[in-house]
Amino acid sequence: MTDLPVTVVPVGGGAFAPYDVVVGRGLLATAGQRIAPLTRGRTVVISDETVAAIHGPALSASLTAAGVANQIIAVPAGEGSKSFAELERLMDRLLEAGLDRKDVVVALGGGVVGDLAGLAAALYMRGIDFVQVPTTLLAQVDSSVGGKTAIDTPRGKNLVGAFHQPRLVLADIDVLATLPPVQLRSGWAEVLKHGLICDAAFFDWLSGDGAGGATGDPAALERAVVRSVEIKTGIVGEDEKEAGRRALLNLGHTFGHAVEAELGFEEAALAHGEAVALGCVLAFQYSARLGLCDPEEVETVDAAIAAAGLPTRLKQAGDFTADALIARMAGDKKAEGGRLTLVIARAIGDAFVEKTVDAADLKAFLQEQGAA
Structure with missing residues (x-):
């Protein structure tokens, strides 16, 4: 063949x-x-x-x-x-x-x-x-x-x-x-996400020797695609319809989708992967706020995502109100009974689903991040 x-x-x-x-x-x-x-x-x-x-x-x-x-x-x-x-x-x-x-x-x-x-x-x-x-x-x-x-x-x-x-x-x-560079970077955000979910060693490689994949190195891209597919298929094979573990694949997406929706999907200033990258940083920052994740881990995530040319600050995406973002997040598919649900992390490679997110605390966090 x-x-x-x-x-x-x-x-x-x-x-x-x-x-x-x-x-x-x-x-x-x-x-x-x-x-x-x-x-x-x-x-x-x-x-x-x-x-x-x-x-x-x-x-x-x-x-x-x-x-x-x-x-x-x-x-x-x-x-x-x-x-x-x-x-x-x-x-x-x-x-x-x-x-x-x-x-x-x-x-x-x-x-x-x-x-x-x-x-x-x-x-x-x-x-x-x-x-x-x-x-x-x-x-x-x-x-x-x-x-x-x-x-x-x-x-x-x-x-x-x-x-x-x-x-x-x-x-x-x-x-x-x-692919234009913005689309390659957008995909790289999802690759980084897979490491952040459950494979710290993969994330380390993506941040180091494999970083050339973000700018088109074919060998790095091939290895990154294979490992990402292995991670995703391992999760999907256990939980096809997102009844449990598959929700981990949404790391960064609840924040990211809210940003995209507020910008307007058709005219969005951010590509989807860029919104996910920003969402991953916000998820780790919020995890640190809750005392779950070491702030040094957040800095590592922030640096790796920024090095790939991806956004790490809410203000880079646009001007938002915390109330509008939270309303979008409450309507997310992962929300249950209107309760806010987020994928957050204890560390790089150790993400989990939190179904009891406090709306008032989340609002304060978003305001600290630059939302009105």
């Missing part, structure tokens, strides 16, 4: 059908050979207009060479495509293409495309198979793995969706060379 070495990380096998995450270089050229056994011979590739122009021809040629009939449906680039309106248009295009339950949808793109295409596949004829071909670092290490699919609403991010596991994930390191 290819002479280039690949790493195969198996996912699941318990609550859901197992599948492989294949990480390596040159995978786009051989994608057709890997996808062909999953379909009767027909697929629709869903991409965005930018990615379709860059990588669509190579994937289409690979599918055609493997005997898989294919067409590309391109949606507008950007978070705005994760909407009811775009989902409806996409579903109509899939119906027009005449796919049946033995056909496959392929998501070619970043997290927006993967979330939208995955939800469309989950809904189409009550669920057909799909394959993730993530083209951003953030999607390779996070959103393409684990089966979360969703769209946004004006009330918040990813609030309407379904759990629908892919049949296969192909993470081609070579496609990351086409």
